[in-house]
Amino acid sequence: MPTQKNIEFDRPGGYATPTGAAVVQRRAARELAEADIRLFGDRVPAHRADETAASAAPVPAHAADDPDTRLYVGDCRDILPALPDRGSVDLVFADPPFNWEVPYESWKDGMPRDHYERFTFDWLDACVECLAPHGSIWVNIPDDTAAEIVMHLKRRGLTMVNWCIWHFRFGQHRESAFISSKVHALYFAKDASARRWNPEAILEPSDRASVYADPRTMAKDENKGLRVPMDVWYGPFWGRVQGNNSERRSLHHNQLPEAYLERIILACSNEGDLVLDPFCGSGTTSTVARAWKRRSITTEHSAANAASAWERIFGVGMRRKGVAAAGTAAATTAKGNPRRAAASLFAAEEGE
Numbered sequence: 290m291p292t293q294k295n296i297e298f299d300r301p302g303g304y305a306t307p308t309g310a311a312v313v314q315r316r317a318a319r320e321l322a323e324a325d326i327r328l329f330g331d332r333v334p335a336h337r338a339d340e341t342a343a344s345a346a347p348v349p350a351h352a353a354d355d356p357d358t359r360l361y362v363g364d365c366r367d368i369l370p371a372l373p374d375r376g377s378v379d380l381v382f383a384d385p386p387f388n389w390e391v392p393y394e395s396w397k398d399g400m401p402r403d404h405y406e407r408f409t410f411d412w413l414d415a416c417v418e419c420l421a422p423h424g425s426i427w428v429n430i431p432d433d434t435a436a437e438i439v440m441h442l443k444r445r446g447l448t449m450v451n452w453c454i455w456h457f458r459f460g461q462h463r464e465s466a467f468i469s470s471k472v473h474a475l476y477f478a479k480d481a482s483a484r485r486w487n488p489e490a491i492l493e494p495s496d497r498a499s500v501y502a503d504p505r506t507m508a509k510d511e512n513k514g515l516r517v518p519m520d521v522w523y524g525p526f527w528g529r530v531q532g533n534n535s536e537r538r539s540l541h542h543n544q545l546p547e548a549y550l551e552r553i554i555l556a557c558s559n560e561g562d563l564v565l566d567p568f569c570g571s572g573t574t575s576t577v578a579r580a581w582k583r584r585s586i587t588t589e590h591s592a593a594n595a596a597s598a599w600e601r602i603f604g605v606g607m608r609r610k611g612v613a614a615a616g617t618a619a620a621t622t623a624k625g626n627p628r629r630a631a632a633s634l635f636a637a638e639e640g641e
Contacts, residue, residue, distance in 0.1 A: 330406025
């Protein structure tokens, strides 16, 4: 049955639109901050930061200028509360241990479930306290802890902006269930109306241009043939970083592609802003931040991993700068040769 316009609303065009997710999420942020939301990890006492470490500003194990880049070694739950930058961080990105018993250098990645949730709440709280009033936080997390992180950030009064999905085709084989091919990218803001947001920096070719060769997309006054990316992320250079990848750091587990961090850093921070990553890992966040002239702070539990990450951050640098918006995430192709047709649209517009 065809859908008909509702003409009972006084709106140009004769139909009404829903209030929308943004407004509803802002309202929920106010209401859920006062709710009595209980989670499994709440029964474990909160982490108490090391008093000795908190008595003075921590000293970075590695540091560089232009832009200011610092890497601290230790437990982020002890380091973050003592940072002189507390309350002035523009953007947080976190890719924490998943509690999947990965053999990290010096970290026990197999806590009882309630202790892992408490650990998660503790580092989240430390990150939230580091944020500036306009700051945003992104968390990369798999299925089994995404819901708990969402609920904790909501009860902290933050507003959910997006629940994105990082999709990869190279999932680990298993026969007991469907193969996992995604991780959740959770995007929250302290004040959604004041957050950094730079859509022009991350535009990609739209399906209308790259698949359907629709001339209407070239008739726009601005950003011809382009769109803000959708909330499922995949494409060239977006897959899991494997052993034969030029970005690969051999001593590190679960390395994220540079394109992932590039999109977030460009969209949610400005040049000169301060980016924080409480789990340095292979150093992707600071590597990309430094390449795009953002200041950055990161912490790493293992001194050996920190040294390897710093070699990448300060020595190797970013390998694929500019790829986050270079391709298209089109899920289909049209008949004939749509890419050639789309290219002709752009070429005609540029007078080629």
